[in-house]
Amino acid sequence: MKKLAALFAITIFLCTSVSAQSVVASKHDLSTGGGITNKSTNETQVCIFCHTPHQKTLTAKPLWNKTLSAQATYGTYTSTSLNTTTVVDIGGGTGVSNLCMSCHDGTVAVNSLDNKSSLGPPAMGSATELDATGKISSTNDNNMGVNLSNDHPINFTYDAALATADGALKTPVSASYVDAAHAVPLYTGSLQCASCHNPHNNAQGTFLRVSNAGSALCITCHTK
Numbered sequence: 579m580k581k582l583a584a585l586f587a588i589t590i591f592l593c594t595s596v597s598a599q600s601v602v603a604s605k606h607d608l609s610t611g612g613g614i615t616n617k618s619t620n621e622t623q624v625c626i627f628c629h630t631p632h633q634k635t636l637t638a639k640p641l642w643n644k645t646l647s648a649q650a651t652y653g654t655y656t657s658t659s660l661n662t663t664t665v666v667d668i669g670g671g672t673g674v675s676n677l678c679m680s681c682h683d684g685t686v687a688v689n690s691l692d693n694k695s696s697l698g699p700p701a702m703g704s705a706t707e708l709d710a711t712g713k714i715s716s717t718n719d720n721n722m723g724v725n726l727s728n729d730h731p732i733n734f735t736y737d738a739a740l741a742t743a744d745g746a747l748k749t750p751v752s753a754s755y756v757d758a759a760h761a762v763p764l765y766t767g768s769l770q771c772a773s774c775h776n777p778h779n780n781a782q783g784t785f786l787r788v789s790n791a792g793s794a795l796c797i798t799c800h801t802k
C-alpha cells in the first residue's frame with residue numbers, strides 16, 4: 579500500500595512538472611529571475627510588467643499595467659481572396675492585440691508601467707533584446723514595427739458565416755473558442771494575436787497555443 583501511495587505521488591509529481599508551464603522564467607518574465615538577457619536588475623515581480631491588482635490611470639483589461647502604444651494606425655492585411663469584411667485597424671485601441679503591441683511595436687519601453695512597485699520603474703539591462711531606452715530593439719525579430727498589413731489578419735469576426743463564405747475554414751464551436759478542445763480562443767468572436775499565442779506559456783515555443791509542427795496550429799482553423 580505504501581509502495582502504491584509512493585508510486586501515485588511520483589506519478590502526480592511527474593504529471594504536474596510536465597504540465598506546469600508558466601510565464602515564470604519564460605521570455606515574458608522580465609523580472610530579475612526572467613528568461614531574457616536584458617531582464618530587470620531590480621524588479622522581482624513577474625506579472626507587474628503586464629498586470630496590476632490596482633490600475634492608476636489605465637483602464638485596459640485584464641487589469642493591464644503596461645503603457646499602451648500611441649500608434650494611431652497599423653494598417654490591415656488585404657487580398658483579393660480574403661472573405662472577411664470586418665477587419666478593423668487596432669491603432670489607438672485598447673483591445674487584446676493592443677496589449678501585445680504595447681511592447682512588440684517597439685515604440686514604448688517594456689518597463690513603462692502604470693502602477694509601479696515600491697522600487698519605482700524597473701531598471702532594465704540593454705543592448706541584447708532591448709535597446710538603451712528599454713524598447714524591444716529595432717534589429718530584434720520580435721520588434722514587429724508599426725505595420726500589420728503584411729501579417730496574418732487580426733481583429734475581425736471569425737464565425738460560421740465567414741467559414742461558409744471562405745469554404746475552407748472550420749466553424750468555430752462558439753464565440754469563445756474555435757475548437758472543441760478549447761485550445762484556440764476567440765475574443766467575443768474575434769480573432770486576435772492571443773488566439774494563436776498564449777502570452778503565459780512558451781512550452782510550444784514562440785508562445786504558441788498549439789504546436790505548429792506539421793502546421794497543426796494552422797489546420798485548427800484552416801481545412802487546407
Ligand code: HEC
Pocket residue numbers: 601602606607624625626627628629640674677678772776777778
Ligand atoms: C508579457 C505580458 C504578460 C505577463 C508577464 C503576464 N500576463 Fe497575464 N495576460 C497577458 C495578456 C496579453 C493577456 C490577455 C490575453 C489572454 O487572455 O491570454 C493576459 C491575460 C491574463 C488573465 C486573464 C485571461 C486568462 O487567461 O485567465 C489573467 C488572469 C492573467 N493574465 C494573469 C497573469 C498572472 C497571474 C501573471 C503573472 C504570474 C501574468 N498574467 C503575467 C499578458 C501577460
Ligand code: HEC
Pocket residue numbers: 605606608614627628644677678679680681682688707714718720771772775776777780783784785
Ligand atoms: C511587457 C512587454 C510585452 C508584452 C505586453 C508582450 N510581450 Fe511578447 N515579448 C516581450 C519580450 C521582451 C520578448 C523577448 C524578446 C527576445 O527574446 O528577443 C517577447 C517575446 C515574444 C515572442 C517570442 C518568443 C520566443 O520564444 O522567441 C512572442 C511570440 C511574443 N512575445 C508574443 C507576444 C504576444 C502575442 C503578446 C500579446 C498576447 C505579447 N507577446 C505581449 C515583451 C512583451
Ligand code: HEC
Pocket residue numbers: 675678679682719720721722726730731732770771772773774775784786790795
Ligand atoms: C494565425 C496565427 C497567428 C496570429 C493571429 C499571430 N501570430 Fe505571431 N506567430 C504565429 C506563428 C505560427 C509564429 C511562428 C513563426 C515562425 O516560427 O516562423 C509567430 C511568431 C511571432 C513572433 C516571433 C517573431 C516572428 O516574427 O517570427 C512574434 C513576436 C509574434 N508572433 C507576435 C504576434 C503578435 C503581436 C500578433 C498580433 C499582432 C501575432 N503574433 C498574431 C502565429 C500567429
Ligand code: HEC
Pocket residue numbers: 656657658659660661662730731736740744747756762769773774790793795796797798799800
Ligand atoms: C485561429 C484561427 C486561425 C489560425 C490558427 C490560422 N488562421 Fe489563417 N486565417 C484565419 C481566418 C479566419 C482567416 C480569414 C479568411 C478569409 O477571410 O478569407 C485567415 C486568413 C489567412 C490567410 C489569408 C487568406 C487570403 O485570402 O488572403 C492565409 C494565407 C492564412 N490565413 C494562413 C494561415 C497559416 C499559414 C496559418 C498557420 C501559421 C494560419 N493561417 C493560422 C484563421 C486562422
